[in-house]
Amino acid sequence: QKILDITSIRNDFPILNEVVNGKQLVYFDNAATTQKPQVVLDAISGYYGHYNANIHRGIHHLAEKATGAFEQSRRSIQAFLNAASSEEVIFTYGTTDSINLVAQTYGRKFLGEGDEIIITTMEHHSNIVPWQMLCEEKGCILKVIPINDAGEIIFEEYEKLLSERTKIVSVVHVSNALGTINPVKKIIEKAHEFGARVLIDGAQACSHIDIDVQALDCDFYSLSLHKIYGPTGMGVLYGKKDLLNAMPPYRGGGEMIKEVTFAKTTYNELPYKFEAGTPNIADVIAARFALDYVASLGKENIASYENELLEYATAALSEIPGLKVIGQAKEKVSVISFVMEGIHHQDIGVLLDQQGIAVRTGHHCTQPLMQRFGITGTSRASFAVYNTTEEIDKLVAGLLKVKKMLS
Ligand code: PMP
Numbered sequence: 001q002k003i004l005d006i007t008s009i010r011n012d013f014p015i016l017n018e019v020v021n022g023k024q025l026v027y028f029d030n031a032a033t034t035q036k037p038q039v040v041l042d043a044i045s046g047y048y049g050h051y052n053a054n055i056h057r058g059i060h061h062l063a064e065k066a067t068g069a070f071e072q073s074r075r076s077i078q079a080f081l082n083a084a085s086s087e088e089v090i091f092t093y094g095t096t097d098s099i100n101l102v103a104q105t106y107g108r109k110f111l112g113e114g115d116e117i118i119i120t121t122m123e124h125h126s127n128i129v130p131w132q133m134l135c136e137e138k139g140c141i142l143k144v145i146p147i148n149d150a151g152e153i154i155f156e157e158y159e160k161l162l163s164e165r166t167k168i169v170s171v172v173h174v175s176n177a178l179g180t181i182n183p184v185k186k187i188i189e190k191a192h193e194f195g196a197r198v199l200i201d202g203a204q205a206c207s208h209i210d211i212d213v214q215a216l217d218c219d220f221y222s223l224s225l226h227k228i229y230g231p232t233g234m235g236v237l238y239g240k241k242d243l244l245n246a247m248p249p250y251r252g253g254g255e256m257i258k259e260v261t262f263a264k265t266t267y268n269e270l271p272y273k274f275e276a277g278t279p280n281i282a283d284v285i286a287a288r289f290a291l292d293y294v295a296s297l298g299k300e301n302i303a304s305y306e307n308e309l310l311e312y313a314t315a316a317l318s319e320i321p322g323l324k325v326i327g328q329a330k331e332k333v334s335v336i337s338f339v340m341e342g343i344h345h346q347d348i349g350v351l352l353d354q355q356g357i358a359v360r361t362g363h364h365c366t367q368p369l370m371q372r373f374g375i376t377g378t379s380r381a382s383f384a385v386y387n388t389t390e391e392i393d394k395l396v397a398g399l400l401k402v403k404k405m406l407s
Contacts, residue, residue, distance in 0.1 A: 002301045009297070010386045012037040023356025026391045031176045031204060031335050031382035032360050033226045037293050040230060043286035054278055056255060070281055073288040074271070080291050081221065081238050082212040087270040088244065091279050094235035095203040096126040098222035099170070101237055101274065102199055103130035105247040106220075107168065113139035115167040118196075120145040120153050120182070121372050122175040125365040127201045131170065140167070147372065151178040151327035159190060166196040173205035177364040177380065178327025179310075179335030181209065188218050197243070203227055207294075207384070208303055208333040213238050229384075230290035231283035237274070244270050251276040302385045306334035309383040313392045320399055322407075326378050334383035337364075339375055340399070343406050348379045351402045357395055 010016050013035045018025040027035060047069070053062035055070050071086075078086040092098045107130075111117075117131045121144055128142075135142050143166075145158045162169075169191040174181050188198045199220040202211060207228040213221050221238040225231065239247075249256050249267050253276035258266040267273050294302065313336050317323055322341035340348060349361035362377040363370045370377060381395060 001304060002298055004297060004301050004305050004385065006305070006386065006388060010388075012039070012293070013386050014038060014041070016386060020356040020358070021354050026357040026394050028381040028383065028387065028391070028395065029358045029360045030207075030384040030387075031227070031364075031380065033232065034207065034229050034384050035386070036231065036290070037229055039289045039293055040286045043289040044231065044282050047282045047285050052282075055281055056272075066281060066285075069285045069288075070279075073284045076288040076291050077223075077236055080206075080211070081223075081236075082214050083238055084214060085241060088238055088241050090237040090239065090244070090271045090274045091284055092222075092235045092237050092274075093233055093280070094224040094226070095124075095201060095222045098220075098235055098237035099127055099199065099201065100130045101250045102220050102222075102239070103134045105250050105274075106197070106243065107131075107134040107140075108138070109246075109248055111138050111140050111167050114165060115140045116143055116161075116163070116165045117141070117168045117170065118143045118145060118158070118161050118166055118191075119170050120172065121147045122151065122153075122178060122180060122366060122369045123170075123172055124176055124201065124203070125367070126203075127170055127172060127199075128368070131168075141165075144368075145171075147369075150329050151175065151180045152329045152331075153182060153187075155183070155186070158187065162190060162194045162196070164194060166191065166194050168199065169196050170199040170201065172201040172203075173211075174202075174208060174333050174335075175327070175366075175369075176204045176335070177337055177366040177369055177378070178329065179332035179337070179382075180327060180329035181205070181331040181333060183331075184218070185216055188216055192217070204333065204335075208306065210299055219243055225283075225287040225290060228290060229293055230287040231280075234280045234283040234287055241270065244274070249273050249276070253277045297385060303333075305385060306383050309387055309389065309392065310334040310336065312389050313381065313383070313395070316392060316396045317399070320396065320403065322403070323399070326373055326375070335380060336382070337378040337380045339378055340403065343402065345377045345379045347406060348399070348402055351405065352379075352395070352398050355394070355398045355401070357398050359395075 197219040256276040345361040
């Protein structure tokens with residue numbers, strides 16, 4: 001294992017030099033989106049400055065160069081996920097788009113009245129609402145795996161929910177609000193015993209955990225590259241080839257067709273069948289540079305460093321009287337959600353911002369999870385590889401100041 005040079009890593013992220021309210025920025029909102037290293041910024045401007053062209057259909061130099069770079073990104077993501085084929089990598093606008101794609105194509109074609117979909121209590125709204133929309137349309141039933149007070153799913157309760165009626169199990173790999181790592185391999189194995197298909201929401205997992213879709217044997221896996229140092233507005237849906245082939249297309253338009261006549265249209269092959277219209281070319285291209293950047297540091301080195309930050313922060317924050325950490329799973333990533341007695345999370349967010357510290361406050365798009373804990377929201381600090389223990393000290397000092405001002 002390699003010891004990372006955090007000072008040098010910080011120099012790769014120009015935004016960390018920003019001054020906010022007279023203080024050097026402390027950015028602890030990485031679960032919402034991570035900052036981007038210079039190589040990613042350069043890849044975006046490199047595309048627009050030197051080979052901006054629409055892809056796949058052009059035969060001129062720029063179009064070929066852009067197509068080559070775009071498809072190289074697909075192969076990088078294939079390797080990143082260890083997918084069996086690059087045809088199983090569909091570019092989307094993010095996790096939300098990926099889940100909607102599956103609900104609207106696989107779901108609408110293969111699910112009917114009385115079929116059941118299982119999710120967990122800790123899902124992001126983007127892994128709840130698309131299924132509710134499907135249930136409303138098709139008369140399916142949504143079932144929810146309960147969690148314990150530490151924020152872990154209760155596996156026996158999951159087993160009780162499974163039956164021959166279960167058609168889809170859709171579960172978050174890592175909770176954005178709690179940091180919990182779910183035992184997805186076990187969840188997938190169990191679901192498959194009942195012939196159900198499994199989608200994993202990997203929006204948060206991709207930056208912290210090694211993902212091997214073949215080892216997991218998941219049917220679908222969704223990603224948002226902006227949470228792993230890549231650009232916003234692009235993501236991935238991985239799907240097993242036979243499933244993707246069996247699914248109808250999602251959006252109709254250019255690129256996703258083979259031949260169009262007014263009488264009948266035939267559809268393109270994978271992965272293009274699901275990629276109608278001009279995609280987010282620049283950001284797809286730049287995403288590869290983010291993955292290369294992560295690979296150059298080593299994901300296991302990043303995870304180990306982030307874990308040190310988590311332990312440090314958990315110990316330091318727990319010393320603050322009246323502060324309670326929400327989500328104390330045995331297996332968790334570097335996300336720490338907390339509430340403070342008598343102080344509203346929004347006030348914490350505003351007062352920390354005045355000190356240049358960016359945290360997220362509110363329900364984190366997990367309102368049912370907040371209801372489970374009997375709260376309306378939390379303050380959340382989430383750490384990335386460029387964060388430091390000195391910054392955590394600033395957070396602790398900031399919170400003590402908030403407490404002094406408001407209690
Ligand atoms: N699922 C989880 C667990 C997330 O954290 C997020 C982003 N906060 C999403 C889904 C949605 O991702 P996106 O907004 O990039 O579509």
